[in-house]
Amino acid sequence: MQIALFGATGGTGQQVLEQVLAAGHSIKALARDPAKLSTREGLSVIQGDVLDQAATDSCVEGTDAVICVLGTTPGSEPVEAAGTERILAAMDKHGVKRLIAVSSMGVGDSIDQVNFAFRIIMNLTLKRIMQAKAEQERLIMASDTDWTIVRPGGLTDAPASGEYRAGLDKSIKAKRVSRADVADFVVKQLADRSYVRRAPAVS
Template sequence: MRIALFGATGGTGRQVLAQGLANGHQIRALARSPDTLAPAPGLDVIAGDVLDQAAVDTCLSGTDAAICVLGSHGSAQPVEAEGSKRIIAGMQRLGIQRLIAVTSLGVGDSRDQVPGFFRVLMQLTLKKIMAAKEEQERLIRDSGLDWTIVRPGGLTDGPATGRYRSGIDKSIQATRVSRADVADFVLQQLLDARYLRQTPAVS
């Protein structure tokens, strides 16, 4: 497939990029610093910011689906909601229906799937980021697109194992899961409608 990838320079985004190319997909990635992504067959890097509608539209043009793995860190203003707003607008304008976005367990109706200490952390140091993810999910749900929102547990840089739990069962609790395994699950959704307009957990 031809995929528009947003958040390609982040930890999970790099895994989606590497595995997607290895699986034979063509990927167009939007990056503020394109030189941080090594050239590779099947990769087209677009220089730009996800808050710039023109850059987002350029990245989306001619693709079959979009994958959004936007993330925020530290004191920077979170980009998840505003970036997703522009991705959704571009997809609607260009007639692209399939959107797969990665948020987090603890967002929306998955609050009880994370341990108590993380719920406290969400209120103290991650409040802005979690609020941005909440708004991001609302925008996606209201978009009219064919969306799937993937909610991983605590992310690690470990290798792909293939040994992870996934699905919409609320008994799935947030445990540590590698970004590589999350990327594997995300890419599976491109050709699988099982979780269409649903919010599966990965842990």
């Protein structure tokens, strides 16, 4: 498969990139600074910002599925909803149906899966980002794409362990999970339709 990847230069995005290539797929990645990505077989990089519709269109064109691991750069306006709006428009334009997007536990009906302390942080320092993620999820759920929203707990840079819980079970509480394990779950969704139009947690 050819995968359009948004957020490839980020912590989780780099793990997704490695694992998608290792699984034998190819990638078109949109990057504001392509120098952050080393040249790799199977990887083509398009320079651009997700907020630029033409750049996003060209990343999605000709691909079989889209993976979105965008995150807001500190000090910038939240990118999640505005970026996703462009991605969905590009998918519609180019007839691409499958979307796997990383959001966060605590968004939407996963609010009860995060602890009290995190809810306070969400309402103080992360308020605008969490609002952007809620809007991102709303846009995705309203689309006619075959979407899967992946909601991780607190991200770490630990190596992949394979020891994570994932799924729709509300007993899964927000705990630390490595970006590599989140990427493992994300990449598995390319070959698994169990969570189409669902929002599983990974923790």
